Amino acid sequence: NLVDVNYHMFVKNKHTNNVSEIKETHKMRYLFVPEIQFLLEESGFYVATFEEWMTRSKLGFGSWNIVIVANRIRRVFADATHHDHSSRREYKQ
Numbered sequence: 001n002l003v004d005v006n007y008h009m010f011v012k013n014k015h016t017n018n019v020s021e022i023k024e025t026h027k028m029r030y031l032f033v034p035e036i037q038f039l040l041e042e043s044g045f046y047v048a049t050f051e052e053w054m055t056r057s058k059l060g061f062g063s064w065n066i067v068i069v070a071n072r073i074r075r076v077f078a079d080a081t082h083h084d085h086s087s088r089r090e091y092k093q
Contacts, residue, residue, distance in 0.1 A: 001030050033059065036068060045070040 007024040031039075037047050051057065053065035 001032075001035075003028050003030060033066075040068075040070045044073050046073055 005026045005028050007022070007026070009022045009024075011020045011022060012018070013020075033050055040047060048069040048071055049067075050059055051067050052059060052063050053067050056067075057063075059066060
């Protein structure tokens with residue numbers, strides 16, 4: 001998921017009044033919520049929330065800036081003194 005973002009700017013020097021024209025293209029990567037959620041879960045996290053940046057609104061097709069809160073999945077052993085990993089269980093905290 002890559003997109004080219006084109007910038008076309010004019011910069012005016014306040015002291016000389018000279019104007020410079022700048023053109024730039026930046027390659028930007030974007031991800032969709034399911035992709036982000038998959039990557040987080042594969043890395044040992046679970047998603048607590050997805051929301052719009054600053055508004056805290058529910059995400060929609062017009063959402064360009066988002067916040068993701070993810071927590072690490074803690075691994076807890078049933079018997080901390082026993083080192084048999086067959087009894088290991090995972091809990092979300």
